[in-house]
Amino acid sequence: MRRPQPFRIGIADCVPKSVAYMVIEPALKVSDSIRISCREGKLAMLLSEMSINRLDLVIADRPMPATLNVKAYSHVLGESAMDIFAAPRLLEQLPEKRFPEMLNKAPFLMPGEDFAIHLKLTQWFEAHKMFPNIVADFDDSALMKIFGQAGAGLFPAPAATANFVCRQHDVVCVGQVEGVSYQLYAITPERKLTHPGVISVVNASSVIYATSA
Numbered sequence: 001m002r003r004p005q006p007f008r009i010g011i012a013d014c015v016p017k018s019v020a021y022m023v024i025e026p027a028l029k030v031s032d033s034i035r036i037s038c039r040e041g042k043l044a045m046l047l048s049e050m051s052i053n054r055l056d057l058v059i060a061d062r063p064m065p066a067t068l069n070v071k072a073y074s075h076v077l078g079e080s081a082m083d084i085f086a087a088p089r090l091l092e093q094l095p096e097k098r099f100p101e102m103l104n105k106a107p108f109l110m111p112g113e114d115f116a117i118h119l120k121l122t123q124w125f126e127a128h129k130m131f132p133n134i135v136a137d138f139d140d141s142a143l144m145k146i147f148g149q150a151g152a153g154l155f156p157a158p159a160a161t162a163n164f165v166c167r168q169h170d171v172v173c174v175g176q177v178e179g180v181s182y183q184l185y186a187i188t189p190e191r192k193l194t195h196p197g198v199i200s201v202v203n204a205s206s207v208i209y210a211t212s213a
Contacts, residue, residue, distance in 0.1 A: 002151035004035035004036075005035070005195075005196070005197075006035055006055070006056075007027060007034045007035065007036045007037065007057075007198075008037045008039070008054065008055045008057075008197065009036065009038050009039070009055065009056065009057050009058075009059065009197075010038075010040075010041065010047075010049060010055040010057065010058040010059070011025060011038055011039070011040045011046075011059050012040075012041070012042070012043040012046060012058065012059065012060040012061065012109070013040050013041060013042060013114070013140065014032050014043070014060070014061050014112070014114050014115040014116070014139075014141070015059055015060065015061055015138060015159065015186045016140070016141045016157065016161060016170065017142055018161045018164050018165070018168075019158060019160070019161060019184065020059060020126070021039075021105045021188075023059055023077055023078075023184065023204070024036065024038070024161070024194055024201065025146055025200055026057075026115075026200045026201060026203075026204040027197040027200045029200070030196050030197060030200050033196075034196060036197070037061055039055070041061050042114070043058070043062070043065070043114075044065075044068060045055070045166035046058045046060075047064070047065075047068055047070045047071070047072060047187065049113060050072065050189050051068070051070045051072075051189070053073070053125040053189070055158075055197055056093075056104040056183060056189075056195050056197065057186055057187070057188055057195075057201065058072075058186070058187040058188075059077070059184065059185070059186060059187075059199050059201075060149050060184075060185050060187060061115060061116045061117065061182065061183060061185070061186060062116045062183060063185050063187070063202050064185075064187050069085070069213075072187050072188065072189055073187070073188050073189075073190065074185045074186070074187050075187075076119055076183070076184075076186060076187065077184040077185060077201070078160070078180050078183075078184050079182065079183050079184070080122075080158035080159050080160040080179075080181060080182045080184075081158070081159040081161050081176050081177070081181055081182075081198060081210075082107070082117065082120075082121075082156050082157070082158060082159065082176065082177045082180045082181065082182055083156065083157060083158070083165075083173045083175070083176050083177070084099070084100075084103070084131070084152065084154050084155070084156055084158045084173070084174050084175050084176070084177060085145075085148060085155055085156075085157060085166070085169075085170050085171045085172065085173055085174065086153075086155075086164075086171060086172060086174050087102050087146070087148060087149055087150065087151040087166055087169075087170070087172075088149040088170075088200055089151045089204060090107070090152075090153070090154070091172070091174065092118065093166060094106055099174050099175030100128065100130060100175060100177075102154075102155065102174065102175075103125075103130045103132045104130050104131055104132065105131060105132065105133055106132050106133060106155045107132070107133050107135045107150055107152065107153035108132035108133060108134050108135065108154050108155070109134075109135065109136055109137070109138065109144050109147055109152060109153040109154065109155040110134050110136070110138070110155075111137065111138060111144065111156065112137050112138055112139040114138070114139060115141075116164055116183070117156065117180070117182055118137075120180045120181075121156060121180060122175065124179065126175055131151075132154070135152060135153050136152065136153070141166070142155070143158075145157070145165065145168075145169050145171075146169070148169065148171060149169040149171060154174065154212060156177065158182040159176060160182075163206065167184050178212045186198070186201055186202050188202075194208050
């Protein structure tokens with residue numbers, strides 16, 4: 001019996017679990033000749049693993065950093081608008097009900113500095129003179145959502161995952177951050193794609209794309 005071909009995927013820990021699944025799911029349909037192995041960690045560590053042929057693909061929220069001495073190629077997988085979510089109990093406590101005005105001085109849960117979206121949100125707040133009360137920041141987006149579900153603060157997530165986030169965490173979408181987008185990349189060790197799993201993921205590009213509508 002033929003052994004399945006390994007498909008070793010590195011997932012940067014700044015990529016939400018739900019987004020990672022949406023991206024990897026097409027590879028599950030390729031055939032039973034592929035066995036998927038997922039590893040999560042810091043982007044630099046994952047790229048180092050890929051450079052010594054321990055990973056076939058790295059999924060990240062940014063392209064290959066120019067500061068790292070690793071031969072790799074970036075492929076855009078998709079782009080999504082960013083929504084803001086809140087637990088109903090928190091919304092009841094906010095004096096301002098309109099978005100984005102409700103963000104001013106409201107408790108807010110922020111993705112950690114390793115997230116590409118961290119800087120984008122910070123710049124958006126400053127440009128729109130919104131000053132939320134950043135009560136916590138998180139390197140784990142899943143943990144951030146658990147805190148958000150408990151009413152600890154408003155929090156951001158890609159609009160493409162809005163239905164899942166609302167259903168899974170019993171929260172509501174209160175608005176969209178205009179002009180701020182979440183991007184996703186596949187980083188591969190070779191420009192020409194040959195691995196059937198990698199091809200299936202990259203060919204399903206725009207899988208997380210969501211319009212601002």
